[in-house]
Amino acid sequence: MEQMAWVFSGVVNTVLFLLGLSLVVTIHEAGHFFAARWAGVEVEAFAIGWGKVLWAWKPGKTEYRICLLPIGGYCKMKGEQDLIAALGRQDGAFEPSAGSLFAAKPWKKIVISAAGPLFNLAFAFLLFFTLQWTGVPDTTPASRIELAVEVDGRSGLPAELAGLKTGDQVTAIDTKPIRTFQALMETVSASKGKPMTWLVDRQGQGLTFTVAPRYDEKEKRLLVGVYAFVDPVVKDVEKNSTAALAGFRTGDRITAFNGNPVASKAVFDTLLGASKEHSDTVTVQRGGQELSLLLVPESDSGQKGIGLAFVYPTFPAQGLAPGPALVAGAIQTWSMFSAMVQGLGGLFTGKESPVQSLSGPIGMMKMSSQAAASAFAQSPEEGVTTVVRILAFINLALFLMNLLPIPALDGGSIVVSTVEAIRRRAISLKSLLRYQQVGVAVVLGLVLFTTLNDLGLFGKV
Numbered sequence: 001m002e003q004m005a006w007v008f009s010g011v012v013n014t015v016l017f018l019l020g021l022s023l024v025v026t027i028h029e030a031g032h033f034f035a036a037r038w039a040g041v042e043v044e045a046f047a048i049g050w051g052k053v054l055w056a057w058k059p060g061k062t063e064y065r066i067c068l069l070p071i072g073g074y075c076k077m078k079g080e081q082d083l084i085a086a087l088g089r090q091d092g093a094f095e096p097s098a099g100s101l102f103a104a105k106p107w108k109k110i111v112i113s114a115a116g117p118l119f120n121l122a123f124a125f126l127l128f129f130t131l132q133w134t135g136v137p138d139t140t141p142a143s144r145i146e147l148a149v150e151v152d153g154r155s156g157l158p159a160e161l162a163g164l165k166t167g168d169q170v171t172a173i174d175t176k177p178i179r180t181f182q183a184l185m186e187t188v189s190a191s192k193g194k195p196m197t198w199l200v201d202r203q204g205q206g207l208t209f210t211v212a213p214r215y216d217e218k219e220k221r222l223l224v225g226v227y228a229f230v231d232p233v234v235k236d237v238e239k240n241s242t243a244a245l246a247g248f249r250t251g252d253r254i255t256a257f258n259g260n261p262v263a264s265k266a267v268f269d270t271l272l273g274a275s276k277e278h279s280d281t282v283t284v285q286r287g288g289q290e291l292s293l294l295l296v297p298e299s300d301s302g303q304k305g306i307g308l309a310f311v312y313p314t315f316p317a318q319g320l321a322p323g324p325a326l327v328a329g330a331i332q333t334w335s336m337f338s339a340m341v342q343g344l345g346g347l348f349t350g351k352e353s354p355v356q357s358l359s360g361p362i363g364m365m366k367m368s369s370q371a372a373a374s375a376f377a378q379s380p381e382e383g384v385t386t387v388v389r390i391l392a393f394i395n396l397a398l399f400l401m402n403l404l405p406i407p408a409l410d411g412g413s414i415v416v417s418t419v420e421a422i423r424r425r426a427i428s429l430k431s432l433l434r435y436q437q438v439g440v441a442v443v444l445g446l447v448l449f450t451t452l453n454d455l456g457l458f459g460k461v
Helices: 003-041 081-087 106-136 158-161 181-189 242-246 266-275 324-349 361-378 380-402 408-424 429-454
Strands: 045-055 063-077 145-147 169-173 196-202 205-211 214-216 221-223 227-230 234-237 253-257 280-286 289-297 308-310
Touching: 003 045, 003 063, 003 361, 003 380, 106 380, 106 408, 145 158, 158 205, 169 181, 181 221, 227 266, 234 289, 242 289, 242 324, 253 266, 324 380, 361 380
Parallel strands: none
Antiparallel strands: 045 063, 145 227, 169 196, 196 205, 214 221, 234 308, 253 280, 280 289
């Protein structure tokens, strides 16, 4: 029964991923479509999906198609027959017909090639803007704090010196409402080290403290000396993880680690991270009983490999006004895109391993389905938010990859059109075909490598 459920879940995740991918590719092809129509290039067919045509409609020169396989789509522009005719001539003369892509001026072809990736960029921004405008539920630690001295032994830090105590609930900083620990830390980071007024709730009593963040040279950031206070109650145990093998269950409350009292998740994380033992004894309360579990972390994964998730509160969505939402959406779009560029740059400079960093459709589907499943386990709203963010990620990935100057990709077409514009004449058909053949070989090689990598044939972990 469990195996059938696993198979069903896998099929559903695969179908949903393919539908999402089709949406992203359709957005991309729509960019080419509208740009081609604007440039006077005839579009012979615009399809959603590939393979056998299930439904077709041709109100004008363009035939619109719905195809069998939901794995993307295509925008077929006039010009294919021109190529076939040129290849059939002995002299190799290439005479593009009116309305053909090859008859368009170079700058128009650049616009057509760039429009697909730009539509993906715009759609990613639209998704982020929508999340900021409508607001997203936040399943995260609350703004209840725990002093660092009680977690890792560091004393004399700003929060402690200001008079704050473990268990205090921070409700505002400099009149800015604070409800999550993430918002608290972001406010500290933006303070530039200036003293801030913290309003806290201490057992129902409102108190005010002045906290001056301190820059830490070792960590290269501003510190106040607080952790998020999270009860050490297990919400979920990853299947086949170290924690699952140790016998952890949902609802377990961790009370001790190797005999040391555990009052919070932060204390547990600190003790676990500092442990040099080959195995650790974790004491939990379960159904009124106290049990001892033997935890044997994987030697190369440490804390990250135990597979425990803890209970966090879910805060209701709080949307922004359209103006601030536009700014926040732009910031999120840029942040995700810049991280992608840094990762790509790391591949070219050797700082990142292709085996560890590159994933193909299988890897993306696996990561996306795991992230979505975990989010839906938190709440339906969290699941929808995660799916939207995944779609934004795929759109940005398609934007970046398609603009690379690789033949057969949009970036490669832009390079060809730019060369034609500079030379003021078209590239010969023979050179164009060889250029495209190289591009197809590169793309197919990349697809093959990432697919085999996703299957673990290169030792990917």
